[in-house]
Amino acid sequence: MTATPPSTPLTEPELDRLHDILEAGHASMNLESMDGYFTALICGPVFVSPSQALQQVLGEDFVFEGNEQAADCLALMMRHWNWIAAELQRTLVEPHVYLPILQEDDTGVARGDDWAHGFMRGVQAHPGSWSDLLNSEDEGGALVPMMMLVHEHDPDPEMRPPSMDSVKREEVITMMIAGATRCYGYYEAVRREGVMVQAPMRRHTPKVGRNDPCPCGSGRKYKHCCALNLH
16 A cells, blocks of 8 residues: 655545544644644744644543554644645745635634634744744734634633624635745744754643733733734
């Protein structure tokens, strides 16, 4: 049997199978969140080993039904990681955009919230390393659509962006997809020069209060930094 190339995209049946495994095992992330999380880690300036990322997706309490399921799940996740990396690499040499996995809700609407949560969880695994992008005059807005969707249902009304109708949501999701590509291109020089360093990943992402230091690492209070982009 011919082995499947490592960067071959998962088929629909394979995506369904991976979705079912993550859901049945109560993984820390669903399929959409995993896609966003992987994308952020691949885009960023800090090297994270895929095996470490896979562990974060599954969570500490995840239990496989057996060795066969474990091997199948990890192989599918690893292949998806490699495919995202290959798709983002293509954006540097041709007019190509990586299209994320966005699952539809019961009404058939792709909301994008889970993907945004996954992406920002990847960013906040090493918030200080993203500070130069967030402070960039040209590219600092790349993460704004992700933050809008992350805070869409925030318990604090001041943290929520303006309400979105279907047209506005599609616009924000389009901006989010483009923003991820911009993030990847922004840090390409760091990756090319081989100066990426491996750092431990944060296990959890606590809620950020308005008077807390901004997680981007700028040194300013959150309400005077990234929170401003939500209004």
